[in-house]
Amino acid sequence: MKKGTTIVYTVLFLAGILSLSSCNGKKKTDSSSMPEHEEASAHHQPENETAEHAHGEEMGGHAHGEEAPDNGGSSIWTPSGDAVALLASDFHYITGATQNIAPKMVQTEGVSTLELTADGTPTAFVFHKTYGNIGMIAAVDPSNFNGTLKLIHHAKSTENYEFVSINGNHMKLGRIVNGKEIIFDEGDFESTSGWINLRASAAGTHFKGYLNDKMVTHGHGDKMPNGFVGIMLEGTGKLMLRSIEIAQLEDE
Amino acid sequence: MDFIPDWAPNLHPMIIHFPIALWMLAVLFDFSLVFRTKEWLRRAAIWMYVIGAISALAAFLSGSQAIDLVSVPMQGEVTASKHSDWAHYTLYYLGGYALLRLFIFWQRLDKKKWVLILLFILGATGMVLVAKTADLGGKLVYKYGVGTAK
Numbered sequence: 001m002k003k004g005t006t007i008v009y010t011v012l013f014l015a016g017i018l019s020l021s022s023c024n025g026k027k028k029t030d031s032s033s034m035p036e037h038e039e040a041s042a043h044h045q046p047e048n049e050t051a052e053h054a055h056g057e058e059m060g061g062h063a064h065g066e067e068a069p070d071n072g073g074s075s076i077w078t079p080s081g082d083a084v085a086l087l088a089s090d091f092h093y094i095t096g097a098t099q100n101i102a103p104k105m106v107q108t109e110g111v112s113t114l115e116l117t118a119d120g121t122p123t124a125f126v127f128h129k130t131y132g133n134i135g136m137i138a139a140v141d142p143s144n145f146n147g148t149l150k151l152i153h154h155a156k157s158t159e160n161y162e163f164v165s166i167n168g169n170h171m172k173l174g175r176i177v178n179g180k181e182i183i184f185d186e187g188d189f190e191s192t193s194g195w196i197n198l199r200a201s202a203a204g205t206h207f208k209g210y211l212n213d214k215m216v217t218h219g220h221g222d223k224m225p226n227g228f229v230g231i232m233l234e235g236t237g238k239l240m241l242r243s244i245e246i247a248q249l250e251d252e
Numbered sequence: 253m254d255f256i257p258d259w260a261p262n263l264h265p266m267i268i269h270f271p272i273a274l275w276m277l278a279v280l281f282d283f284s285l286v287f288r289t290k291e292w293l294r295r296a297a298i299w300m301y302v303i304g305a306i307s308a309l310a311a312f313l314s315g316s317q318a319i320d321l322v323s324v325p326m327q328g329e330v331t332a333s334k335h336s337d338w339a340h341y342t343l344y345y346l347g348g349y350a351l352l353r354l355f356i357f358w359q360r361l362d363k364k365k366w367v368l369i370l371l372f373i374l375g376a377t378g379m380v381l382v383a384k385t386a387d388l389g390g391k392l393v394y395k396y397g398v399g400t401a402k
Contacts, residue, residue: 199326201326203333206336249327250327
């Protein structure tokens with residue numbers, strides 16, 4: 001009887017191991033087709049999204065950037081056409097106004113660039129869509145800007161949003177909650193002039209700030225409700241903006 | 253003396269296999285104990301659990317350092333976050349369970365069959381947590397290329 005019990009338990013144990021292994025194998029087969037599916041969806045989504053922004057295109061006559069698809073793909077917004085009409089159609093302000101940043105379209109190194117001249121009034125413009133888990137990269141040149149440049153996300157208003165900010169060579173990562181600033185992490189980065197890629201990511205309860213693919217700040221906090229994403233300027237001078245890449249991060 | 257070879261981005265990949273292998277071995281010893289109550293098996297299991305928990309701590313600390321050093325593509329950020337979260341849960345569980353086993357070993361409470369079966373189930377639960385953490389870590393490397401040369 002004792003031997004029988006041993007055999008039964010051993011068989012159950014081995015069966016468990018084998019079923020776990022075969023489950024893993026099945027999952028591997030299913031997931032191997034996913035990247036293609038995601039790529040196909042990423043290509044399809046912008047066409048759907050473009051239809052929502054037909055009005056903006058008519059107004060500005062510009063090549064209008066699509067908003068991030070919902071399946072974890074990313075999309076890149078690039079400026080072209082009339083700067084004022086572009087901002088009016090693709091963004092809305094949660095503080096400040098167009099006259100506070102005097103937008104102008106220029107060509108830098110053969111690339112259409114949005115030149116913003118801030119007058120010191122805090123100004124934040126955000127895309128129309130709200131996002132949860134998000135990654136965003138802004139290609140900017142803040143060489144002639146004096147003040148704080150913020151990538152903001154989960155924004156409801158100027159009283160509630162999350163941010164990655166740079167001022168000089170200092171980066172802060174945090175959030176504003178009911179008007180009160182909470183800093184998760186801050187740090188200095190190597191001084192750089194010219195074009196930089198400023199990146200913010202919010203994945204669950206983990207928040208990070210990168211400069212040119214190098215992580216500078218990493219903090220943790222509760223997940224905030226979905227909100228708008230965009231850029232906030234608190235300072236004076238010229239900020240050049242070439243693109244904003246947004247990736248709606250898929251949940252596991 | 254440099255312990256990290258040139259091809260390794262950091263220490264984390266060198267350490268992570270220890271808790272996986274040690275905890276699995278410990279669970280196997282526990283499984284054997286259900287059928288054969290041998291003193292050497294009992295001691296071997298406790299050693300494996302304790303060293304497994306310590307190596308899990310080393311893996312956790314090296315991972316905390318590593319995630320700040322590597323470049324994670326945007327689409328991999330959620331996986332990186334989940335991997336970190338599961339690593340926390342696994343560390344707390346393995347550490348707590350190792351302490352529990354030490355206490356049980358010291359008090360010789362593991363004489364009854366039902367206690368041995370319960371301990372095996374609890375140890376196997378730890379294995380599930382390790383597997384989930386490892387799965388997410390593997391996804392970071394093989395799906396998103398984190399820590400690999402491109």
